[in-house]
Amino acid sequence: MNKKLTKSNERIISGVVGGIAEYFNIDKTLLRVIYAAATVFTGIFxxxxxxxxxxxxMPNN
Known part of the structure; x- marks a missing residue:
């Protein structure tokens, strides 16, 4: 089966992090927390x- 990286339908902002979590089969909430922490610790921008x-x-699902 050929997987595609798409935005998640269960979106908080636009579904990017949720889509990445679905692609790699990782818990969405965990990845969102990691992404938020990384954003703060790397200077936000x-x-x-x-x-x-x-x-x-990224295309929509």
Whole structure:
């Protein structure tokens, strides 16, 4: 089966992190907490810019 990386239907903002969690079969809440912590500890802007780019590029489910 060919998996595709798409946004999640169970979205908080745009479904990017949820879609990544579904693709790698990881708990969505855990990945969201890790992403939020990484965003705070890396100076906020780099991961926010990455999230916006991913939200624009990733197709909807």
């Amino acid at each position: 780099p991961l926010i810019i990455l999230y916006i780019i991913a939200a624009l590029i």
